[in-house]
Amino acid sequence: MNDKILIALKSIGKNKNRNFLTMLGIIIGIASVICILAIGDGFAHTVTKGMGSHNVRNKVIIEYQAMTDYNADDGFTPNDASVLAEIPGVDHVKLSSSVAEAGAKVQYKTKHASIGLNKQPKHLKLIKGSYFTMTGDSNGAYISENLAKQLFKKNAINRLITINGTVFVVQGIYGSGGIEYRPEVYVSKTLFKELFASQISKDEAKLYVQPNANKKQIGKTAVKKMKKMGEEKHAATYKVSHPDQVSKQFTKILNDITYFIAFIAGISLLIAGIGVMNVMYITVSERRKEIGIRRAFGATSADIRNQFLIESVILCVIGGLIGILLGYILVAIINAFLPFKAVITTYALILSLSVSTAVGLIFGYIPSNKAAKSELVGLLKEE
Amino acid sequence: MLKVTNVGKTYGKFTALEDINLEVNDGEFLAIMGPSGSGKSTLINILGLLDQSYTGEYLLQGKNHKEVSDNRLSQIRGDQLGFVFQNFKLLTTYSVYENIEIPLVYSKKEQRNKRELVEDVIEKVGLKGKEKNLPSELSGGQQQRVAIARAIVNHPNLIIADEPTGALDSKTSKEIMDIFTKLNQDGTTVIMVTHDSEVAEYAMRTVYIRDGRLYDDEKSVKK
Ligand SMILES: Nc1ncnc2c1ncn2[C@@H]1O[C@H](COP(=O)(O)OP(=O)(O)OP(=O)(O)O)[C@@H](O)[C@H]1O
Ligand SMILES: [Mg+2]
Numbered sequence: 001m002n003d004k005i006l007i008a009l010k011s012i013g014k015n016k017n018r019n020f021l022t023m024l025g026i027i028i029g030i031a032s033v034i035c036i037l038a039i040g041d042g043f044a045h046t047v048t049k050g051m052g053s054h055n056v057r058n059k060v061i062i063e064y065q066a067m068t069d070y071n072a073d074d075g076f077t078p079n080d081a082s083v084l085a086e087i088p089g090v091d092h093v094k095l096s097s098s099v100a101e102a103g104a105k106v107q108y109k110t111k112h113a114s115i116g117l118n119k120q121p122k123h124l125k126l127i128k129g130s131y132f133t134m135t136g137d138s139n140g141a142y143i144s145e146n147l148a149k150q151l152f153k154k155n156a157i158n159r160l161i162t163i164n165g166t167v168f169v170v171q172g173i174y175g176s177g178g179i180e181y182r183p184e185v186y187v188s189k190t191l192f193k194e195l196f197a198s199q200i201s202k203d204e205a206k207l208y209v210q211p212n213a214n215k216k217q218i219g220k221t222a223v224k225k226m227k228k229m230g231e232e233k234h235a236a237t238y239k240v241s242h243p244d245q246v247s248k249q250f251t252k253i254l255n256d257i258t259y260f261i262a263f264i265a266g267i268s269l270l271i272a273g274i275g276v277m278n279v280m281y282i283t284v285s286e287r288r289k290e291i292g293i294r295r296a297f298g299a300t301s302a303d304i305r306n307q308f309l310i311e312s313v314i315l316c317v318i319g320g321l322i323g324i325l326l327g328y329i330l331v332a333i334i335n336a337f338l339p340f341k342a343v344i345t346t347y348a349l350i351l352s353l354s355v356s357t358a359v360g361l362i363f364g365y366i367p368s369n370k371a372a373k374s375e376l377v378g379l380l381k382e383e
Numbered sequence: 384m385l386k387v388t389n390v391g392k393t394y395g396k397f398t399a400l401e402d403i404n405l406e407v408n409d410g411e412f413l414a415i416m417g418p419s420g421s422g423k424s425t426l427i428n429i430l431g432l433l434d435q436s437y438t439g440e441y442l443l444q445g446k447n448h449k450e451v452s453d454n455r456l457s458q459i460r461g462d463q464l465g466f467v468f469q470n471f472k473l474l475t476t477y478s479v480y481e482n483i484e485i486p487l488v489y490s491k492k493e494q495r496n497k498r499e500l501v502e503d504v505i506e507k508v509g510l511k512g513k514e515k516n517l518p519s520e521l522s523g524g525q526q527q528r529v530a531i532a533r534a535i536v537n538h539p540n541l542i543i544a545d546e547p548t549g550a551l552d553s554k555t556s557k558e559i560m561d562i563f564t565k566l567n568q569d570g571t572t573v574i575m576v577t578h579d580s581e582v583a584e585y586a587m588r589t590v591y592i593r594d595g596r597l598y599d600d601e602k603s604v605k606k
Pocket of ligand 2: 423424425469545
């Protein structure tokens with residue numbers, strides 16, 4: 001085998017220019033293959049890493065979108081969950097909340113407001129009052145500047161307000177403008193847990209689907225069912241959530257690019273293949289004398305066919321290796337522009353070399369076979 | 384060694400060989416003479432199992448090879464026959480060593496060290512020191528020696544040589560013929576085509592061919 005590869009290398013080396021031109025198609029084709037796979041693998045890697053263990057593959061998420069701002073009763077109810085669990089293909093359903101904020105009603109004398117409410121954060125910059133971490137069942141409350149304006153004419157500090165029937169003392173006011181979103185009221189951690197946490201609206205239903213289930217269909221059915229039978233349907237609408245919507249759009253662009261490069265790869269490999277075939281035909285007809293001599297000294301027609309096939313494959317594999325090298329360079333360049341890192345995997349390398357080998361075998365076969373089947377006496381007349 | 388009975392060969396309407404009868408014994412040195420175009424190469428191509436499309440019967444070592452598979456024919460050519468072609472037929476991009484090595488690449492014979500075999504025959508034909516040279520760097524006589532070395536590296540029982548001295552001067556021809564004589568003395572059967580009656584002198588027996596017909600003596604050709 002070794003000497004056969006040497007023979008092939010030697011004969012390829014004899015026509016470097018011609019063979020390099022033939023390899024160009026393979027080089028471009030394989031470099032494209034490397035780029036496509038690197039981008040695809042890099043992207044897949046980023047997406048799965050970003051999702052951690054919560055991969056979205058096995059679930060459909062239905063969103064509850066309230067029409068009013070805050071209503072503690074809104075969302076999916078346990079009954080809704082059992083309805084959703086009945087949909088064919090759904091394994092089990094979990095209700096959860098997209099926000100950690102409870103809806104509540106606040107009252108000061110005759111004034112009411114619907115608010116969002118949460119447990120107090122570690123630090124909060126106040127406009128008025130002093131901030132400290134409330135312990136135990138301390139009934140202090142920090143309210144937003146907006147809410148203060150809504151409820152009180154002047155001073156708000158130390159006033160008593162009722163939130164869902166429980167009395168709280170206003171301890172301070174914080175600015176609600178700025179970039180960061182803040183709920184209208186913060187209360188102590190203990191009271192929040194005790195009084196409000198259960199009322200955080202379950203605005204997400206996660207439908208864990210069975211393997212191979214049609215997620216699109218399940219999503220549609222679930223939304224339809226909820227619109228008809230959802231216990232809180234009067235106050236809201238339902239829709240399928242696409243947690244990866246941004247990346248989906250990105251995926252589409254990426255797919256378009258991938259298809260484009262794949263198209264280039266396919267075309268170059270096809271042209272490369274035809275080039276290989278052409279150059280192998282030329283080689284075979286140039287070397288009729290050699291074929292005759294080898295046949296006269298014991299080479300079988302299979303030996304001859306293999307010799308030219310090996311040559312054609314080696315030509316393509318060399319092209320493939322150069323293509324891989326070019327692929328590495330291109331991927332490095334692409335990485336400067338991509339928001340994630342394209343990676344060249346071992347699988348991509350193996351595939352590239354397999355494709356090169358396949359091109360060599362497929363397009364080298366007919367010329368090699370022609371060499372093998374030539375009539376011996378005719379071959380020996382060649383000079 | 385071989386027996387030819389009523390062998391004929393046509394190219395379309397043209398009859399290249401007609402009613403050839405010939406027997407060659409083991410250890411013989413036979414010269415085939417005849418004018419250009421008379422059918423000498425056509426005949427030895429059949430004898431060397433290079434051409435299977437003929438009529439009549441040809442037995443090599445008592446065996447008819449017409450129905451033998453192509454692969455087996457290749458093997459017999461590689462292991463039992465040795466060819467020296469008209470105009471050397473060396474691979475111009477291969478060194479002397481690599482040219483001589485060719486039959487060993489395909490041989491299925493139990494071989495001792497291939498390198499030794501090649502070096503042996505290089506010594507035998509007097510090309511020591513030229514192993515790495517290309518054929519283009521050799522004289523015509525040296526190229527023919529390479530061709531002979533290639534033909535005998537596998538120790539064939541039958542050497543078939545087509546005009547081995549056709550392109551050489553008489554002094555070089557004599558040296559080449561000495562090699563053949565030596566090989567024949569060592570037991571190898573030799574069949575050689577030549578134009579040159581001086582060269583034919585080296586053979587034990589000469590047959591003549593004209594217009595595709597074989598004669599046993601020169602007079603019958605000339606008449
Ligand atoms: N492939 C072919 N098709 C048609 N005719 C052929 C073919 N090969 C050989 N011939 C004819 O057969 C005849 C014998 O050819 P051959 O090569 O055997 O001659 P030769 O005796 O070896 O001549 P030379 O001494 O010049 O080598 C010639 O007349 C040649 O024209
Ligand atoms: Mg001839």
